[in-house]
Amino acid sequence: MAIDAPSSPTAQPWSDRLRHSTIILIAAALALSVVVSLGELSVLHAVAVFLCIAAAALIPWRLHDTAASRDDVRRINPVESAAVAAVVAGMPDPAVLLDRAGRVIHLNAAAAQLAPALRRNELAQFALRSPEIITALRESIATTEPRRATYLDHVPVDRWMELIITPVPVPTTFGGADKCMLMTFHDQTPLRRVEEMRADFVANASHELRTPLAALSGFIDTLQGQAKDDPKARERFLGIMHNQATRMARLIDDLLSLSRVELSAHVRPDTLVDLLPIIRQVADGLEPLARERQVEVEIHLPEPPVMIAGDREELLRLFENLIENALKYGASGGRVIVSLTSGAATDGTQEIRVMVRDFGPGIAPEHLPRLTERFYRVDVGDSRLQGGTGLGLSLVKHILNRHRGRLLIESVPKQGATFTACFPQIRPPVTV
Ligand code: ADP
DSSP states (O other), rough: OOOOOOOOOOOHHHOOOOHHHHHHHHHHHHHHHHHTTTTSHHHHHHHHHHHHHHHHHHHHHHHHHHTHHHHHHHHHHHGGGGGHHHHHTTTOEEEEEOOOOSSSEOOOHHHHHHHTTOOTSSSHHHHSOHHHHHHHHHHHHHHHHEEEEEEEEOSSEEEEEEEEEEEEEEEEEEEEEEEEEEEEEEEOOOHHHHHHHHHHHHHHHHHHHHHHHHHHHHHHHHHHHHTOHHHHHHHHHHHHHHHHHHHHHHHHHHHHHHHHHTTTTTSSSOOOOEHHHHHHHHHTTTTHHHHHTTTTEEEEEEESSSEEOOOHHHHHHHHHHEEEEEEHHSSOOOOOEEEEEEEEETSSSEEEEEEEEEEESSGGGGGGGTTTTOOOOHHHHHHHHOOOOOOOHHHHHHHHHHHTOEEEEEEEEETTTEEEEEOOOOOOOOOO
């Protein structure tokens, strides 16, 4: 945005004006002396006329200076110069330079876009109507100290901006310095969102831990009280306590795994691992659960090894989560298929796809985009009943991200769900 255009020519220099006035006075003196020598005018009258002409030649200088137009002031005022305008325009964040009264001298395109009500030569207080900003501006002007305020923008999306008002000394036309106010806006939205996520996460994690903890202390009280001498009740309560303790341990395990994967998210695994024994190991480990839920697990894997650059422990967690979810939530379908294929991704690169398909109730489409959020569950009660923590798919997504892969979730309600983990295929070594 072009903020300032002091394109008018420079002011007429004093030397020029002096020369013009001298010429006028010499011409007047010569004319008057001719008239006096011709006896048409007395010397006294001639002197009076000369003084009038001299005044007429010199007084406009003063008038011109005092009645200088605003454009002339702008032309010679350093604050209003094109150089200052260029500096403000070049600032990466929205920036506005105000005079002592809060009037806008310069603003850059980002500021004009952020607050379209801001106009040059108008008071910023009228454009940014927030009482917090007006107070900060007034205080900064009065104390000539920096002040901060929050600027909230709601269109097109919610944005939190930190507004910093910094007094800046600027040279004035007649020497010395005046204080202008530089207002800069800094977008705090990403930080706020992270902070909100962190607060949500802590609240969710505490809540998830507090529930089994409350159950445990409740049963301890009961065992110390009325169930003290009841071996049958004691046996039953100990069983429930064991389940609750397992749930807590699982939650802590998942939280630790998640933070470990997040910490190393930027480091891509570089060890070559064969996916087939990892998938078989997970399926074997989950056989008791499959038997308990009466689900038949079909494994369709190719014969030759399928190598990817991966972290074995993380891959075990990944397949464990996907197959266990299929066995828990899709048990009613009685069948789970685990298969491995390869194919081209949308960008044309080759990828390995491990598909876990169940034939259970499936997932309604509105839940699909949120399934990988931490603690998100379609049915909280059902998940808790199954010993779930709500962190499994979030962990799967993070592990896949670290492996530069992706997770596909497809489901048709009442027909089951398919979770596909896609890994980039390693390139064969180049032979020379
Ligand atoms: P949880 O620990 O609750 O299993 P996950 O992150 O693994 O947490 O899964 C999130 C939610 O996604 C589950 O609570 C469940 O509602 C749903 N879900 C996951 N897998 C399936 C599946 N195969 N069929 C139906 N719903 C599923």
